[in-house]
Amino acid sequence: MEQKITGIVLHTLKYNDTSNIVDIYTEQSGRASFLVKIPRSRKSGVQAVLFQPLSIIEVEADVRPTNGLHRVREAKSLYPFRSLPYHPYKSSIAMFLAEFLYRALKEEAPNEPLFAYLVHSIRWLDECENRSFANFHLVFLMRLSRFLGLYPNVDDYIEGCYFDMLNACFTPLLPKSGSFLKPDEAARIRLLLRMNYETMHLFGMNRTERNRCLTVINDYYRLHLPDFPVLKSLDVLKELFD
Numbered sequence: 001m002e003q004k005i006t007g008i009v010l011h012t013l014k015y016n017d018t019s020n021i022v023d024i025y026t027e028q029s030g031r032a033s034f035l036v037k038i039p040r041s042r043k044s045g046v047q048a049v050l051f052q053p054l055s056i057i058e059v060e061a062d063v064r065p066t067n068g069l070h071r072v073r074e075a076k077s078l079y080p081f082r083s084l085p086y087h088p089y090k091s092s093i094a095m096f097l098a099e100f101l102y103r104a105l106k107e108e109a110p111n112e113p114l115f116a117y118l119v120h121s122i123r124w125l126d127e128c129e130n131r132s133f134a135n136f137h138l139v140f141l142m143r144l145s146r147f148l149g150l151y152p153n154v155d156d157y158i159e160g161c162y163f164d165m166l167n168a169c170f171t172p173l174l175p176k177s178g179s180f181l182k183p184d185e186a187a188r189i190r191l192l193l194r195m196n197y198e199t200m201h202l203f204g205m206n207r208t209e210r211n212r213c214l215t216v217i218n219d220y221y222r223l224h225l226p227d228f229p230v231l232k233s234l235d236v237l238k239e240l241f242d
Helices: 088-104 112-127 136-147 183-194 207-224
Strands: 002-014 019-026 030-037 056-062 069-077 162-164 169-171
Touching (some): 002 030, 002 112, 088 112, 088 136, 112 136, 136 183, 162 183, 183 207
Antiparallel strands (some): 002 056, 056 069, 162 169
16 A cells, blocks of 8 residues: 655665665654665666665655565655755764664654654754754763653762663662763763753763763663664764864
C-alpha cells in the first residue's frame, strides 16, 4: 500500500549496484528501512542528496506489514538545510548524531514527542549562526536520554556526591558497582543536565573537558543500551573545537 511517510535519515548502505538501503526514523512508525533506487542521472529517480545524515524528508513508499524493507517511489525534502552539510563542524556533529541515533533508536513504533525533539534539535543546529554550539552534542545526548527512559535521577544530588552510572542516580555513598563518577565529574554531569540550547554557550569548557563529558555520556549509553557499539565517528568529533 502506498503511504506518505515523514522521517529523519539515520543511515544509508549500498544494497547492490542499483539500490541503497536507507534507515529512517519516521514520525508514523518509528524506525523503518527503505529500499531506494540509485538514480542513473540527475534527472531520473530519487536523488541521493535527499538522504544526507539527519535530513528531514517525506517519502512515498510501498509499505507492506509483512515486508521489513519498503520500496520508495518518490521523496522530497521537508526542510532544506541552510548550513548543516556545508559547515565542517556542524556536518561532523550531524554525522556523529546520525550514527548514534542509528544505533540507539530500535523501536518500530511511533513516538511523537521524540520525533518532535529530533526535528527541533536538527533545525536549531542548522539555523544557529552567532551562538556557540560547541556543547550542542552533549546537551542533545543528555536530553535524548529522557525520551529513552534513561534520564538520571537528579533529585538526590548534593554537593560532593558520586554519580552511579549503572543505577542512574546521585549518591553520597561510594557505589558498589565499578561504574561511577567521582564527585568532581558528578558535578559536571549535574551541570550538563541544567543546560539547554539557548544557555549552553554560557557554560565554558575546553576541549579536554568536553571530550571527557562525551566519553562519559557514551559510556553511560553503552551501559544501558544492549549491544551498543563503539561509534566510528566518536574520535572525529573529539577533534573539534578548542
